[in-house]
Amino acid sequence: MIHNNDDPSDTFYSISSSNETDSDDSFLSLPSLSDDLDAQFCDASKNFNLIHINAQSIPAHFPDMLASFQNKNLHAILVSESWLKPCLPSTSFCLPGFHLIRNDRLSRPGGGVAIYLRSHIPYTVIDFSQQHNSPGAEYFFIEVLFSNTKLLLGVFYNPSLTIDYFLSFEDLLEKFSPLFSHTIIMGDFNTCLLKNDSRTSRFTSNLHILPLSATHAFPNCLPSLLDLILVSSISHVEKFGQCVATAFSYHNLLFLSYKLRPPKAKRKILMRRNFNGIDFESLAVDVSNIDWSGVHDASSIDEKINRFNSLITQLYDKHAPIRPVRLKHLPAPWLTDEVKRLQKKRNIAKAKYRLDPNGTNREKYRKARNRCNRVCRDEHQRHIYKSVIEENDSARVWNFLKSLGVGKQRRDINSQNLSLNLLNQHFSSSVTFDNITKFNTIS
Known part of the structure; x- marks a missing residue:
């Protein structure tokens, strides 16, 4: 379910101009989402450990992903509502040590699914939903190889309570699941299994649905169980559950430790x-x-x-x-202790508003969120300016621009389809850029 967590009227301020002070720092003693994941996976290093998060925009919450998902025992992050678009390069949203595998929604805002998989784990894309104009369920299935064992790993997102996806989902499972020794699917199905209605009765699967409590709680609304974990083998489930993930959305984060041993990462x-x-x-x-x-x-x-x-x-x-x-995968250097402190304060304010959705708590959450956002932007821009622009190194500037998708892109060209007239037209009308000397702002 989509709720807009970002206020478009937010104003950008410099961190140095902020006069806000923290009257209560007691929230610092509370465990963070990163701490929760460390506690869940600390004794499961030999298992395949994965999570699902309804991100409601990877670009908007990427600093929180960097801060929350540094656990060395975490192997896969399945994402619903990625909100990525083809114009946004994967290099801008890669987590250290992970491949980003994505299926963007093209026709409408929002939506999209993605999988972050440890870069040393081999995979093959099996199937994904075709993005078209008509609304429908979105999914991405990949094959993950563990020695001689093949796992079907999938993320599934149904964007609406009115979409009838049940038969198509059953067809997908019948088509692919028998081909693999194990199957794990996680996602936001937008079908509340706490209800005893016709929609819930239509949700059937030959996989095991792990029992969870309500995973979604929006202020002034009844809690609902929308996010699910489906597995082929109960005996391989070491542990599973859910964590509050206030930094992202009103959906809980789901976690699973599955007894398959992933390959060890080779140090470069x-x-x-x-x-x-x-x-x-x-x-x-x-x-x-x-x-x-x-x-x-x-x-x-x-x-x-x-x-x-x-x-x-x-x-x-x-x-x-x-x-x-x-070589080490270091976290973002601009993710300072101050940014992490403000992220925790914002999360506490959101949790209080979630439990008691009155106007006062909403305003406190809005202020904490806006301050966290602007400090994070300031630190990111300051890091870019100092490490890229201020060094006056053209190679570093161009490498940075390439990471944003700016510059020449490699294209596969079929020489049999080339036309001499089209080539002549292209080169005769090409635009040249003589001087790019100064960057005033980095967005």
Whole structure:
């Protein structure tokens, strides 16, 4: 179910101009969503651990995803209501250590489903819903390989209480589920299993539906069980449940620990020179003592170059030796302690409004949310300016722009379909850009 959590009238302010103070910091002692997930998965490191979240916009809540989903034992994040569009590149919303696999809604705002899967786990896309003008259920199914065991992993989102998706969902399960040793499907089905009505009676499946309490509670509305976990084997379920996820929507986060052992991540090790440890005084002495006569006496240009490179390499090996470097997936450096503190304060304010939806609690939540949003924007922009623009490094600027989807995109071209007239028309009308010298703002 879609509720707009962002006020379009919010005004952007600088963090330095904020005069707001916190009168009560008692909320800092309360556990965060990240703490809840750590507690659930800390003793299940050998299992396949996954969650489902109704995000109601990955772009709007991406800082919360970075802060909440850093658990090293988390292997997959299934997302309903991703709200991604083709114009938004995946590189802008990748979580460290994960592949982003997505199926965007094209015809209307909102919607969309996505799967974040650990980058070291192999997968194959099996099937996904076709985005068209008529509303319908949205889904994404992938095959995940665990040694010799194949798992069908799916995320399912039904956008409306009026859409009849039951037969099509049954057909999907009958088509694909028998082909796999195990099946796990999670999602927002928008069918309340707490009710005993005709819609609930039509929801049938040959999979096991794990018992949950109400997963959705909007202020002044009755709680409902809309988000579900379906599995093929109860005996493989180590643990499951739900957590409040106020940072995202009024839907609970669902978690599951399934007894299949995922492959271990291989640490990436690169051989890099240690330039940070150079003793420049000692380097200067060694450079002054180099005997260059062998370079001058060489009989050919090629020999001169080889001898020169050999002398320089000896200097490198002595003063900046090659060493193994392990690559780490670091969280966003702009996600500061202050941003995380304000995220927790906003979540507490939203939880209070959810329990007691009066005007005072709503206003407190709105102010906490707006302040968190503007501080987060400020920190993000400050990081971009300092690390990309202020360094005056054109390579870093272009790498940053490519991460946003700006610049040349690789395209597959079938040479048999090329027309010489069309090529001539393209190059004769191409626009050239001579000067791009200054970035005033980064959105």
